[in-house]
Each structure stands twice: as C-alpha cells, then as structure tokens.
Amino acid sequence: MKITQVFTLGICCIFTCIALDAKSHTCMDTITNKQKVLSFYKQIVGQRKAELIPEFIAEDYKQHNPTVKQGRAGITEMVNYLKTLPPPPEDAKSPIVRAIQDGDLVVTHLDVSFMGKRMAVIDLFKLKDGMLTEHWDAIQPLPDESGKTVTATNGITEIDHNASTESSRSVVEQFYKSVVNKQSDNLFIDAAYIEHAASVIASGLGLADYLAEPDRSVKIHRLIAEGDFVVTQSQFNRSGKTFVFYEIFRVAKGKIAEHWSVEQVVPDDVKVEDMF
Incomplete structure (x- = not known):
C-alpha cells in the first residue's frame, strides 16, 4: 500500500x-x-x-x-x-x-x-x-473483528494522569531490554494483560516472543509517554523488508496491561531514514 x-x-x-x-x-x-x-x-x-x-x-x-x-x-x-x-x-x-x-x-x-x-x-x-x-x-x-470482545483499537482510552509518566516509560524501556537480551518478560507483563495488536494475535505468539522472532531486529527511534500510556516509534526488518512500527502500551501497577500496534512496510523506492 x-x-x-x-x-x-x-x-x-x-x-x-x-x-x-x-x-x-x-x-x-x-x-x-x-x-x-x-x-x-x-x-x-x-x-x-x-x-x-x-x-x-x-x-x-x-x-x-x-x-x-x-x-x-x-x-x-x-x-x-x-x-x-x-x-x-x-x-x-x-x-x-x-x-x-x-x-x-x-x-x-x-x-x-x-x-x-x-x-x-x-x-x-x-x-x-x-x-x-x-x-x-x-x-x-485490519481483519474482520465482528463479534470480538477485544479489537485492534478498543480498550481503555483515557489517560490516568495520576500515574507516573516516568515510571510507565521505565517499564517499557526495561521490557524492551529484556526482549533484546532474551530474558524473561514475566516481570513486566501483567497476568491479565490484553493484547489488541492484530499482527501479534495472528502470529499466535506472546508479545515478547513476537518482538524477539529470529528474523526480526527492532530499532526504537522515539519513546513517548503520558501518564500510564507509552508509545514507541520504531522500525523492524522481516523477510528482507523494513517496517514502520508504532506500539502503544498501557502500564498499570508497574506492568504492561494492554498493547496496541500499527505496522506498515516501507515501499521499496523510499529511503528508510526518510520515514523517521
């Protein structure tokens, strides 16, 4: 596209x-x-x-x-x-x-x-x-999500401004470090975690395993946070293609409680660096 x-x-x-x-x-x-x-x-x-x-x-x-x-x-x-x-x-x-x-x-x-x-x-x-x-x-x-309780965009929308922005940011940063270092993500993902990302759900993998797939290398360009919400702007490579990758995390009680994402392949005639 x-x-x-x-x-x-x-x-x-x-x-x-x-x-x-x-x-x-x-x-x-x-x-x-x-x-x-x-x-x-x-x-x-x-x-x-x-x-x-x-x-x-x-x-x-x-x-x-x-x-x-x-x-x-x-x-x-x-x-x-x-x-x-x-x-x-x-x-x-x-x-x-x-x-x-x-x-x-x-x-x-x-x-x-x-x-x-x-x-x-x-x-x-x-x-x-x-x-x-x-x-x-x-x-x-997005795929057809008719009748589904959890969709690619639903879930909590209001930001909790009583939550510490820096604490939320730190949780996501530490989670990504655990992914890169192939360590357990159990410390950072809540037991009642809700996955909204269509691509993650379709993969059949958990979030950490999806991000740590052998043919994927993620490079984070920006990390944006407000209250209990954190956004990452990044890129990853898969099957010889580069993707623009945005993720939204909601952090609650020191753990990731919800996750959304949008990913799009960079066209062959476009320089990847121009997208960031």
Missing part, C-alpha cells in the same frame, strides 16, 4: 466528527499541543478551513512521507481534495481513539472505516511554539 499524506490525513480523517470535543481556536494562544492537534483535525481536516492552515502549520513543515509535498503545500493539497468529497455526517463518530502528548510530540491513534475497509492509523506530530512542524504516520488494514 502506497503511503500518502492524502490517504492518511485526508481520506482517513474525513470521518473526523465535526462536533469533536476539541477547542475551536483560530489564533495562537496557550492551549496544549494535544489540543492544538485535535483542533487541527477538527478545523482543517473536518471543517476543511484551508484559510486557517497558516495558524496551524509552520512554513517549513516537514512531512516524513517522501511521496508527498513538503510544507503547507501538502496540507493545502489535502484540504482541496477533501472539498471535492461529501462532508462527514453531523453525527459521525470521531475516528480518534487515543491522543497522547509528551512535550512537543503528540500521538493520535485512529480507527478508520473507508470504502468497506477498516484501518488502524497512528499519526505523530511535532510542534514548536504551538505550530505543527513535523508529521510521521503508519496505517495497517
């Missing part, structure tokens, strides 16, 4: 609910980076207000997607395309399931349905002085 900004930020997010609970700011102010991103989805993507792009997108906006235009031109192209499509229904459910902020980085986890297909999407934005300056993403088609 070709990676394009029009697809991941456009086609996917046309389902962003117009009534999304994000503050509708039209000028620079003191809102958080997470609120700024949610407002971007609402006003630029949902309401297609191209005239507000200069209030959200930095002139030197960097798209870590080599197949699309850089800067504001790429966002403008997306919005102009969206204007040719029917607007989302007023009662449309927002596809944004989770939003996690760590300093100048904001991660959104989306569940998108389009043309009979359902996809999990993770967007990662970097902001500076309230402006979006960089964007990364990954998209993964």
Whole structure:
C-alpha cells in the first residue's frame, strides 16, 4: 500500500466528527499541543478551513512521507481534495481513539472505516511554539473483528494522569531490554494483560516472543509517554523488508496491561531514514 499524506490525513480523517470535543481556536494562544492537534483535525481536516492552515502549520513543515509535498503545500493539497468529497455526517463518530502528548510530540491513534475497509492509523506530530512542524504516520488494514470482545483499537482510552509518566516509560524501556537480551518478560507483563495488536494475535505468539522472532531486529527511534500510556516509534526488518512500527502500551501497577500496534512496510523506492 502506497503511503500518502492524502490517504492518511485526508481520506482517513474525513470521518473526523465535526462536533469533536476539541477547542475551536483560530489564533495562537496557550492551549496544549494535544489540543492544538485535535483542533487541527477538527478545523482543517473536518471543517476543511484551508484559510486557517497558516495558524496551524509552520512554513517549513516537514512531512516524513517522501511521496508527498513538503510544507503547507501538502496540507493545502489535502484540504482541496477533501472539498471535492461529501462532508462527514453531523453525527459521525470521531475516528480518534487515543491522543497522547509528551512535550512537543503528540500521538493520535485512529480507527478508520473507508470504502468497506477498516484501518488502524497512528499519526505523530511535532510542534514548536504551538505550530505543527513535523508529521510521521503508519496505517495497517485490519481483519474482520465482528463479534470480538477485544479489537485492534478498543480498550481503555483515557489517560490516568495520576500515574507516573516516568515510571510507565521505565517499564517499557526495561521490557524492551529484556526482549533484546532474551530474558524473561514475566516481570513486566501483567497476568491479565490484553493484547489488541492484530499482527501479534495472528502470529499466535506472546508479545515478547513476537518482538524477539529470529528474523526480526527492532530499532526504537522515539519513546513517548503520558501518564500510564507509552508509545514507541520504531522500525523492524522481516523477510528482507523494513517496517514502520508504532506500539502503544498501557502500564498499570508497574506492568504492561494492554498493547496496541500499527505496522506498515516501507515501499521499496523510499529511503528508510526518510520515514523517521
């Protein structure tokens, strides 16, 4: 599947609910980076207000997607395309399931349905002085999960801000060290752990065994945490292909309690480093 900004930020997010609970700011102010991103989805993507792009997108906006235009031109192209499509229904459910902020980085986890297909999407934005300056993403088609209690995106969505961000981050870091060193992961995974990741479930392996498969080598680029949620942005190699790999962990009482992921192969004509 070709990676394009029009697809991941456009086609996917046309389902962003117009009534999304994000503050509708039209000028620079003191809102958080997470609120700024949610407002971007609402006003630029949902309401297609191209005239507000200069209030959200930095002139030197960097798209870590080599197949699309850089800067504001790429966002403008997306919005102009969206204007040719029917607007989302007023009662449309927002596809944004989770939003996690760590300093100048904001991660959104989306569940998108389009043309009979359902996809999990993770967007990662970097902001500076309230402006979006960089964007990364990954998209993964999902299997039919009709009737299933546990799906690729459901589970707890609200962040526990009473939880220690640094403790949550440390648990995930230590878990990955145990995977790399091929040590037992029992210290880090809760007995009632819930696996949401479609690829992990399909493998028939536990999370640690999935990550430690002989033909897989994982390289973590970023680790983003807020409260009890931790996101890893990484890459791995499998069968001669490189994949962009995002994981979301929920930590409870010092152990990993839930796990979601989105993985996407890097196209052959794209430099891997350009994706990160």
